[in-house]
Amino acid sequence: MNALNTVKMHNKLACLHAYTNLMKEKSNMTAQRNDSKAAQATGTFAQTRRTMGAIMSETLGHIIYKLQISFLELWSAKKHANSFNNTRSTYLRSRLCVLCYVWAALTVAWSLADFIFMSDTTAAAQLSLQRLVLAGVLITIGYSVYRSNNLKSAKLGLVAMVLATNAFYFSASHTLGFPTENTAFSYSYTLLPIIQIVMLTIFPLTMRESLSLMTITLVCHLWVDSFSSTMTSPDNIASYWLQTVIALMVLWSQLSQLHMILRLYRQATLDPLTGIYNRRMLLQLAMRALAISEERHSPFSVLLLDLDKFKRINDKWGHYAGDVVLQAFTRTVQERLRKSDIFGRFGGEEFIVFLPKCSGEVTAQIADRLLEEIRAMDVLIDESRTPLKVTASIGISTFQPGDTLSSLIERADGALYQAKAEGRNCIRAYQPGQQSGFDARHSVSRDNIDMPAETSL
Known part of the structure; x- marks a missing residue:
């Protein structure tokens, strides 16, 4: 009886040992499968991350390239096609001609105000003569630009117009004696630099062209203020600040016009698939x-x-x-x-x-x-x-x-x-x-x- 019980106990222990080994083996297989799935998931995630990284890198590179090209096109005309330069010169020349003729007419018409509001008739006569000279120069510039047909002549016309109006501003300030205190009448002459910057709004200029023209006006303004010793006065500092804000707004308007013309030009003249002329x-x-x-x-x-x-x-x-x-x-x-x-x-x-x-x-x-x-x-x-x-x-x-x-x-x-x-x-x-x-x-x-x-x- 004891021997029989011993055999049964031995069989039970053997079965328990076999079951334990089976469970261990099953547990190991489950762990291996989990490790394999985890490794596969990790590999898939890593591959997805590399793919997404490559896509993001390529997209970012494309965006940077586009921004670089856009900036270069807005900064200078060197990246523009010759045909686009011809198109832009038409815009510049037509608007410059109109502006020169209108400015010349208004300049002569303002002579009447000089005689009405100025007590010094000699100074009023000098200002009227200067206005006539400016009007003649502006008409000459407008006619010369009208007769030309290229972008270079349009740019030279713009520079000549800005130089002429700033020369008038300096000569008028000299005639008025570079006043240290502005009256209601003389204040209208101090607004000339701001008016000169504002009138550039109608031109689709590149950033470099616009900044060059504005720099001419700024230098002339500072030069006039240096003669009147009012460069650091609160009124002049406020005027400089206003002029800077207006200049930034004018620059934004010019670049927006240029960008719009570039986009319309491409849509009208380039093949959309290949990017060459249609x-x-x-x-x-x-x-x-x-x-x-x-x-x-x-x-x-x-x-x-x-x-x-x-x-x-x-x-x-x-x-x-x-x-x-x-x-x-x-x-x-x-x-x-x-x-x-x-x-x-x-x-x-x-x-x-x-x-x-x-x-x-x-x-x-x-x-x-x-x-x-x-x-x-x-x-x-x-x-x-x-x-x-x-x-x-x-x-x-x-x-x-x-x-x-x-x-x-x-x-x-x-x-x-x-x-x-x-x-x-x-x-x-x-x-x-x-x-x-x-x-x-x-x-x-x-x-x-x-x-x-x-x-x-």
């Missing part, structure tokens, strides 16, 4: 450049570029891939052109480059260089795909006596379709007797052109 602005600039070339008897050439088999890119990889290809192609071409060259999107996958001062031989060299750069492009759509290789066909035409812009483009179009007919990925220049662009399109059908291998696009 067809309307492209032809407008080309007509102006061609007229200058004819006047100076300098060469003028045209490159018409077309991406080969671009429709297949859209069909096979989607329109997003097509947009990326167009943007990469635009950057590649734009980086290899001169600042004086006119580059824009002519329509679809066709682009055009107008080359002032380029003969046919030089244009062919430029086209060769562009074609090599295009062939070397690796367009990365996303990281999971192999970079795309693209090619282009180029047609060349050079100005001949009697040509118009339409005939130049038409001949380049004919040369382009000749390049398409001869297998694409090549350059062809217009030859006398060659078909025009319209005839070439009808005699050389795209469906009849031998298609390169699928991988070459």
